[in-house]
Amino acid sequence: MSTLTRARRKLRAHPVAADAALAAGVLACMVAGSFAEPHGPEGIDWGVRTPDVLSLVLMTLAAAALAFRRRAPRTVLAVASGASVVESVTGDPRAPVAMCAVIALYTVAATTDRPTTWRIGLLTTTVLTGASMAAGPLPWYAQENLAIFAWTGIGATAGDAVRSRRAFVQAIRERAERAERTREEEARRRVAEERLRIARDLHDVVAHHIALVNVQAGVAAHVMDKRPDQAKEALAHVREASRSALGELRATVGLLRQSGDPEAPTEPAPGLDRLDELAGTFRSAGLPVEVARGDEGAGLPAAVDLAAYRIVQEALTNVRKHAGADARAEVSVVRVGPRIEITVLDDGAGQDQDHAPGGGHGLLGMRERVTALGGTLTTGPRYGGGFRVHAILPVTTRTSGARDGRP
Structure with missing residues (x-):
């Protein structure tokens, strides 16, 4: 100086x-x-x-x-x-x-x-x-x-x-x-959004598979002495559900890896093309599920495809957890113009999701997913018993439109 x-x-x-x-x-x-x-x-x-x-x-x-x-x-x-x-x-x-x-x-x-x-x-x-x-x-x-x-x-x-x-x-x-200050606030906002998204994904994965594991483990414990073959089948479903849960958790946590960490899993995110497989896992857990599709051949943006899959997954998980042992579920996926409508119905006599002990996170997660894409979500009890989840998602999101060159 x-x-x-x-x-x-x-x-x-x-x-x-x-x-x-x-x-x-x-x-x-x-x-x-x-x-x-x-x-x-x-x-x-x-x-x-x-x-x-x-x-x-x-x-x-x-x-x-x-x-x-x-x-x-x-x-x-x-x-x-x-x-x-x-x-x-x-x-x-x-x-x-x-x-x-x-x-x-x-x-x-x-x-x-x-x-x-x-x-x-x-x-x-x-x-x-x-x-x-x-x-x-x-x-x-x-x-x-x-x-x-x-x-x-x-x-x-x-x-x-x-x-x-x-x-x-x-x-x-x-x-x-x-x-x-604006950069710091934007960074904090992005971090909060990313944490919310990761928490939502983890909730969807864990809630679905752990519910299946819980059901199959209960079946195995019930029939272990009298029907060992059925118990083995239930344990096989437990093993399959746990393996699927570990795979999806590994894929989700892999997004958090830093550049110097080992390669993250490259398995594509689930979508409606795996809807029949998803319904099969619930059928094996004792929940009759009927699937009606009116969107075959309709390509969806990755964000919309994943959100639709997670909505169906969370809705069926809620049916299995809250609708009762004799409940049945119906899944409908229909393409209506520039939108796709997902409807999940059940005829169970269980209690409302919003009032279940410890419940509400699944519905909140579904609503956040739909709102982020600019869609609408309607949930509530059905007349005569049961529960209804109805989501309307725009096929063309802002992200996909910008990527395709549309305004």
Whole structure:
């Protein structure tokens, strides 16, 4: 770090000391200038003249006022301008008291808005220049009078430029901080959405397969002594359901792997093409399921296909868990124009999902999936008993439309 940089930092840390040093330096320059004769035979002659007492008082008063320029810039400008006017009117203006007025005007312009700068700057320039031209001992067109006009204008312009630069830098800093906060909020939102999606997928996988395992394990325990063959068949279903659960869990957790981890499973996500296989797993668990399809040959976006499969899976799982041992289920998948409708009905006498102990997450997960795709979900008890799940999903989602080049 250079010496100049360290000095600037120290002065910024102690503004009062910096202003006092500035006032002392300006006073020294004014006193030195009062000994000079600008129109000597050889140009500027030093030591030819000496300042009078009034000039020294005015210089000291104006310089002392500069030490408070940050605290009361307009008051300091008034004092410096008054001293400069008095000097111009009362005597030979060899002591450049107007230098203090220029610095004070710069401070006012740097700490206020542009309209105020224009008003105060125009007023200060007019008063100082007019007093020097009208009441001073020199002709109105003298170089000293024109110099007062030029320097006051430069002071106001420089202060306004510094204020504009500070405002620009502050705006850039605020914009960067706002953008950083926006990025952090967006990152938190994406993390929350991803956690919700993973939790939803894990719930669908675990709830379905664990329900099947629980049912088949109960059957095996019930018939183990009297019908061992049926018990073996039930245990085989338990093993198959657990293997499927492990496979889907491995695929889901594989999405969380980092780049340096082993390769994640590449098995495609389940869709409606596996609907018959899904219904078969429930039939093997003792739940009669009838499937009606009216969408054969209709290609679906991956997100819609997965959501439809998960809705049917969760709805049948809820039937198996809550509808009772004698319940039957019907699954209907129909393509209606730009939408696909999934309906799952049961005739069970069990309790409503929303009021089951610990229940409600499955319906919530289905609703979140449907809402994310811009569809609608209707759930509720059927007239005469049973439960109904009806989902309408748009075939063309925003993601798939953008991928296919559609708006």
